[in-house]
Amino acid sequence: QVQLVESGGGLVQAGGSLRLSCAASGRTVSFYVMAWFRQAPGKEREFVAQISASGGQTDYADSVKGRFTISRDNAANTIYLQMNSLKPEDTAVYYCAAERIYMSRKSSDYDYWGQGTQVTVSS
Numbered sequence: 001q002v003q004l005v006e007s008g009g010g011l012v013q014a015g016g017s018l019r020l021s022c023a024a025s026g027r028t029v030s031f032y033v034m035a036w037f038r039q040a041p042g043k044e045r046e047f048v049a050q051i052s053a054s055g056g057q058t059d060y061a062d063s064v065k066g067r068f069t070i071s072r073d074n075a076a077n078t079i080y081l082q083m084n085s086l087k088p089e090d091t092a093v094y095y096c097a098a099e100r101i102y103m104s105r106k107s108s109d110y111d112y113w114g115q116g117t118q119v120t121v122s123s
Contacts (some may be wrong), residue, residue: 001026001027001096001112002024002025002026002027002029002032002098002111002112003024003025003026003112004022004024004096004097004098004112004113004117005023005025005114006020006021006022006094006095006096006114006115006116006117007020007021007022007023007117008020008021008081008117009093009094009116009117009118009119009120010036010120011121011122012052012086012119012120012121012122013038013053013116013118013121013122014086014087014088014121014122014123015055015085016086016121017083017084017085017086017088018083018086018119019038019081019082019083020080020081020083020094020096020117020119021078021079021080022034022036022078022079022080022081022096023077023078023116024077024078024079024098025077027073027112028077029074029077029079029098030053030074030077031047031053031100032053032098033050033052033053033072033098033099033100033101033102033103033104034050034051034072034097034098034099034101035047035048035049035050035051035072035078035096035097035098035099035110036048036049036071036079036081036094036095036096036097037094037097038042038049038075038090038092038093038094038095038109038119039092039093039095039098040089040091040093041071041079043092045073045095045107046061047061047065047105047106047107048060048068048081048094049061049063049064049068049070050103050105051068051070051071051072051079051103052103055071055072055074057103057106057107058070059103059105060102061105064065064083067083067084067086067110068082068083068084069081069082069084070082073123079096081094083119086119086121087121088121088123089108089121090119090121091119091120091121093116093117093118093119094116094117094118094119095113095114095115096113096114097110097111097112097113098110098111098112099111099118
């Protein structure tokens with residue numbers, strides 16, 4: 001079993017930056033694909049970014065490409081999401097997720113989820 005805990009959310013002005021962290025426990029996530037999803041009020045959960053187990057492959061939603069960077073520290077069992085040039089439309093609860101087998105943009109393919117951290121971007 002894998003437990004995921006996100007942190008680093010908060011309130012920031014448009015154009016600002018935040019760095020989200022996702023700390024894993026229970027077992028190592030070194031062999032897991034890790035991803036970030038987000039869900040805004042009244043909207044479905046959407047894919048943001050994912051990273052392969054080795055960290056050698058990354059994938060981003062078009063809406064965040066060039067602004068967000070996903071990374072991982074397998075020794076620390078932690079995943080990060082650096083968010084720059086934030087926009088009001090980035091406001092959402094951000095979730096970390098883990099998937100054992102392959103990279104996917106589908107939330108239903110992910111086995112483990114954190115509780116989420118709120119990111120609010122003011123205009």
